[in-house]
Amino acid sequence: MTSTTMVQSVEFLLDDAADGEIRRQWRMLAAVGVSSPATHTDDTHRPHITAGVARQIWPRIEHALNTQAFSPISVRLGGLVIFGARRPVLVRLVVPSEPLLALHRRIFHTISPCPGIPATMYPDSWTPHVTLARRVSTGQLGAAFDAVARDRDFSAKVVGIRRWDSDRRREWRVGRIDDGR
Numbered sequence: 001m002t003s004t005t006m007v008q009s010v011e012f013l014l015d016d017a018a019d020g021e022i023r024r025q026w027r028m029l030a031a032v033g034v035s036s037p038a039t040h041t042d043d044t045h046r047p048h049i050t051a052g053v054a055r056q057i058w059p060r061i062e063h064a065l066n067t068q069a070f071s072p073i074s075v076r077l078g079g080l081v082i083f084g085a086r087r088p089v090l091v092r093l094v095v096p097s098e099p100l101l102a103l104h105r106r107i108f109h110t111i112s113p114c115p116g117i118p119a120t121m122y123p124d125s126w127t128p129h130v131t132l133a134r135r136v137s138t139g140q141l142g143a144a145f146d147a148v149a150r151d152r153d154f155s156a157k158v159v160g161i162r163r164w165d166s167d168r169r170r171e172w173r174v175g176r177i178d179d180g181r
Helices: 016-031 059-066 098-111 138-148
Strands: 008-014 048-054 073-083 089-095 129-133 154-165 170-174
Touching: 008 016, 008 098, 016 073, 016 089, 016 129, 016 138, 016 154, 048 098, 048 129, 048 154, 059 098, 059 154, 059 170, 073 098, 073 129, 073 138, 089 138, 098 154, 129 138
Parallel strands: none
Antiparallel strands: 008 048, 008 154, 073 089, 073 154, 089 129, 154 170
16 A cells, blocks of 8 residues: 655745636646646645645744745746656746745745755755646647647746645645835
C-alpha cells in the first residue's frame, strides 16, 4: 500500500485578472479532456505560485509568516513547460524578477527550519510557475499544449500570500501588504 505524504505550503496569490485568465485556461484544458483544477468539485483550487512546501509548518514559523510584509509584485506569466516524465505536469512559467526572487528567499528562510522541504524549493533551484494540469497522460500532451499554447505571455501581480494545509484542505492568508503608508 502506498501512502501519500500530505504537505503544507506557502503560496503567492495572483490578481483577479490573472486568476481569471488561468481559470479560463483550466477550462480550456478540461474541454479537451485534460484533468485540470477546473474539473475539481471543491473551491480550494486556485491559481498560485508555490513559494514553499514542507511536511509540517510549526506554530512559531506560522507566526513568523504572519509578520511578513510585502508590496504587490508585478510578474509576467510566460511559456509552457512540462515537469516530470512519469506523471507529467503542465505549467506556465513565471518569469523571475528580482522582487519575486527576493520575496521567495524571505519565505524560504522563514520556513527553512521546517521538516521535509524539497530541494526544488531552495532559492537557487526554485522554478516559479503556475500549474495548469497534473498527471497529463502522454497521449494527452499534444491536446493539452494545443489548448493553451496560443495564449500569449501576460502580466500579473502577486497580491497576497496564503497558507495551504492539504491535510485539512484549508487555506488562510498570511503576511500583510505594505501599501507604503
